[in-house]
Amino acid sequence: MARPGATSPSWSVHVKSRRWRPGAWYSTAWEDRGWLAAGVTAMRQSDPGQRGFGLVEVMLAVLVGSLGMLGLAASQVLASRMLDEARQRSQATLLAVDMHARLRANAGHRGLYPVHGLGAEPAPVQPPDCRQVSCSPADLARFDLDQWARQLTGRPGQGPDAAGTLRACVDVSGRLVTVALAWRGRGVALPDPPPHDCPAGESPGPGRQRGLRLSSWGRGS
Structure with missing residues (x-):
């Protein structure tokens, strides 16, 4: 048995803890288990302040996600609009190049080609098909303009469907040939040009x- 006053520090602390409250002879293990149960109970109880903070985080995440989806949808709409504008401009460029090629093939009779308002309505007189029969220069000019007008309006079997309400005019000034086209786009509205002013005056409609406009110098006089 240890001598009085020679006890180890751990034993003295244990004895002191048992003598701290006289009469409370419960084990320290039971006391520790009580504290553990109290801690578990406290963890299970939700703090209203913490719960509200979590809901705010969820709402912010939903808001940010919604804004991202709206931005993605807007970018898709803008990309579709830009692609449509590019397609219309590409078709207009091809049509202008085609008319210049027709004029070069009938270069000696460029004076028969100036015209305004092509694409608004079909030609009143159907010219002969110069691909099947021999045509005079005047008949060839009428045939070229009729075929070109059919491409503008996109009539079946007569070339690409030039969507966008295309209007066109051909102007010849000496050797300078100008082919101009106008159409209705999908972007911001622009002011209408003055009437009967080739190329700008071929308005496809309001806004x-x-x-x-494509210009080139022809051969010959």
């Missing part, structure tokens, strides 16, 4: 005016 959203788009236009293209």
